[in-house]
Amino acid sequence: MFNLKVLITFICLISVVSSQNILSRDILSQNGSLHDISPQDISFIYEEPIDGLKFVTLLPTYNHLMIWMAFEDEDPECMLPYFHLRIINKITGQTNYIDLNYTLPAEAVCPINNIDFLPVADNYILLYYAKTTNGIKGKHGMIINYSGEFMSEIYLGNADGYVALSNEGFINIEKPDEKGISAWHWYSSPNIETGEVVEHSSGEFHAPNLPSYTLVDSLNFDLVDGGFGFLYILKYDETKGSSVIKDPNVQYWRIYVSFLKVKTDLPTKPSLLYETTQKLNNITLRLCTLTYNAEGYICVMTLNNTITNNNKSWTEINYYQLGFLSTGALVRLEIIPTPTNITDIDLRALYYGGFIVIYQNASAIDFYLLDDNGNYMQSQGSFGPEFFFYNTYRTISTIFGVKEQAKNKLEFLFKPLPKLKKGSEFSPVIESAKPSINEVIDPLIKEITIKYTIPVKLSTGNVSIFQLNDDKYKPGLLRQTFSGDSKLCTIGSDNHTVHIPIFESTFSQQNSTYYVLVGNNFVISQERDEPLIGIRKNIWTLSTSNIHIFF
Ligand SMILES: *[C@@H]1O[C@H](CO)[C@@H](O)[C@H](O)[C@H]1NC(C)=O
Ligand SMILES: *[C@@H]1O[C@H](CO)[C@@H](O)[C@H](O)[C@H]1NC(C)=O
Ligand SMILES: *[C@@H]1O[C@H](CO)[C@@H](O)[C@H](O)[C@H]1NC(C)=O
Ligand SMILES: *[C@@H]1O[C@H](CO)[C@@H](O)[C@H](O)[C@H]1NC(C)=O
Ligand SMILES: *[C@@H]1O[C@H](CO)[C@@H](O)[C@H](O)[C@H]1NC(C)=O
Ligand SMILES: *[C@@H]1O[C@H](CO)[C@@H](O)[C@H](O)[C@H]1NC(C)=O
Ligand SMILES: *[C@@H]1O[C@H](CO)[C@@H](O)[C@H](O)[C@H]1NC(C)=O
Ligand SMILES: *[C@@H]1O[C@H](CO)[C@@H](O)[C@H](O)[C@H]1NC(C)=O
Ligand SMILES: *[C@@H]1O[C@H](CO)[C@@H](O)[C@H](O)[C@H]1NC(C)=O
Ligand SMILES: *[C@@H]1O[C@H](CO)[C@@H](O)[C@H](O)[C@H]1NC(C)=O
Ligand SMILES: *[C@@H]1O[C@H](CO)[C@@H](O)[C@H](O)[C@H]1NC(C)=O
Helix, strand or coil: CCCCCEEEEEECCCEEECCCCCCCCCCCCCCCCCCEECCCCCEEEEEECCCCEEEEEEEEEEEEEEEEEEECCCCCCCEECCCCCEEEEEECEEEEECCCCCCCCCHCCCCCCHEEEEECCCCCEEEEEEECCEEEEEEEEEECCCCCCCEEEEEEEECCCEEEEEECEEEEEEECCCEEEEEEEEEECCCCEEEEECEEEEEEEEEECCCCCCEEEEEEEECCCCEEEEEEEEECCCCCCCCCCCCCCCCEEEEEEEECCCCCCCCCCEEEEEECCCCEEEEEEEEEEEEECCCCCEEEEEEEEEECCEEEEEEEEEEEEECCCCCCCCCEEEEECCCCCCCEEEEECCCCEEEEEEEEECCEEEEEEEEECCCCEEEEEEEEEEEEEEECCCCCCCEEEEEECCCEEEEEEEEEECCCCCCCCCCCCCCEEEECCCCECCCCCCCEEEEECCCCCCCCCEEEEEECCCCCCCCCCEEEEEEECCCECCCCCCCEEEEEHHHHCCCCCCCCCCEEEEEECCCECCCCCCCCEEEEEEEEEEECCCCCCCC
């Protein structure tokens, strides 16, 4: 047995240290004083009870920090075939130590990226990995609960491909074959009681059938209403082209998008998003995400181009934002200015608008922010040479770094990023809600309201109120639920405010805590019909007092 006594310390760092300006001078003001560590930063120290385990990755979720630890193999690309995950509850600090009693196949752990995990529902983790059975290399999934108890196992498909999560379960999309066809299998979220998952639909994505083009790459992303989007990058193939005469108008590169909506078996016909007559070296797409203002989705597109002029040639990397609606209509194609002399940058769209530019060399991880139009914002930061890993935590607008492990001790530093646009702790598209978070309410309250930052219309997503269970592992008790378009909800004359009626019985339990769960697609934007993100559980909490008032 391992000694499970651990040291968890949250330290608020109060020291403010200035550092050298390390960014290229052409982009950044030389005046701003740089703060490596600001007063809002949170440092978190984790001490691993098992000697020899090394940090693999950190995955923050709404309520937990998940730290994946592994024993190193002799080959640095591999790990030993055991799975160790630490799940830390961010509120209580309680840690669950999962040391899975299961020996993973060698091909799953070598190289290490043949295995990964996803939190698939409250209390369940999907572990998925490569495994060969009867000579066929496939991808297998295993559901475990937060105690590391094995719940169920499923075959997901080909070993190559992507596993992605939505609020309607998870999907496995295989890598496209030579014909540009990728099979997909869509699974339910684990059953709350048994942890069992079922495949609820399957089908194929078909790349546009264009004889003179070859599929270079494909990419998936999740949709706000639970479906999935799929992008194709196609390149004109001169050897396949029919005309012998060179057509100056030939589109060398094309990008298409297709959508797989909830409760449908057929993805939409691919729509053309981008094409260029430039003979680029390559196009890459990264991290397609929901926009904060209901203008659909945005992807960061990288164009790699070699320019030849006066016998000189050089390679340019340019970043663009490619924004489109869930109808497939293009809404935005703009260059995002980046330092010209730093080639290897990581550019990500932020949840509350704008972008973060991150770049790394042997001794520092530096970042700064850009607004929606790519203008430099006076906001930047750095993780020093003792940090070796970083990631962003999109929905709470945070970047974090991990310090080089010292024996069993790991230190994480979370830096909050400024929210560039209005919005609230509820979501980037909600201005306010009444009653406010943690308010003690009158049990006979007649309605609650949500004010959006844009004009909205009611849609099919649900709004529900749950009473918290005393046992925090048990789901809350449903007190009322209905959909946006159920005729019970109304929109105020400003077109921004939604009024949600409350039943007399909903808050009848005194001395209790409740939360309002607003599903995605509860409302859509009036202007573009795009579904809006909701309010997840345990954010909009309300309570009733313990003093019973008799009338
Ligand atoms: C890394 O960047 C920092 C800050 O820009 C700079 O001081 C340092 O010289 C760089 N190191 C290397 C190895 O390029
Ligand atoms: C980029 O260019 C600026 C000046 O143009 C220079 O100060 C800086 O060191 C350069 N950075 C790198 C990484 O070459
Ligand atoms: C830096 O500050 C000085 C003095 O406040 C000002 O004159 C100058 O314009 C500033 N430069 C930039 C790039 O903001
Ligand atoms: C691991 O599982 C095997 C059989 O499934 C069992 O015999 C063994 O005792 C378990 N080991 C631990 C440490 O729980
Ligand atoms: C995991 O499942 C086991 C067996 O069903 C159960 O005893 C345990 O309480 C579960 N753990 C959690 C955290 O739900
Ligand atoms: C082009 O980019 C794709 C990703 O979009 C990548 O998979 C491929 O290897 C790149 N090709 C070349 C020749 O660099
Ligand atoms: C850009 O393309 C060239 C030529 O294909 C390649 O050598 C280079 O690595 C690419 N650069 C990036 C950053 O992808
Ligand atoms: C370009 O190269 C060619 C042959 O190498 C040479 O004849 C020509 O003068 C060069 N042009 C310039 C502008 O340097
Ligand atoms: C809304 O709630 C109803 C009843 O609980 C349920 O059948 C329906 O699937 C829910 N809709 C969504 C979009 O979750
Ligand atoms: C609200 O929307 C309706 C329908 O589109 C429109 O007629 C009305 O002018 C809008 N009201 C405001 C205050 O914008
Ligand atoms: C209110 O609830 C808390 C926590 O559930 C409990 O400790 C307390 O005794 C309750 N008070 C009354 C008056 O019921």
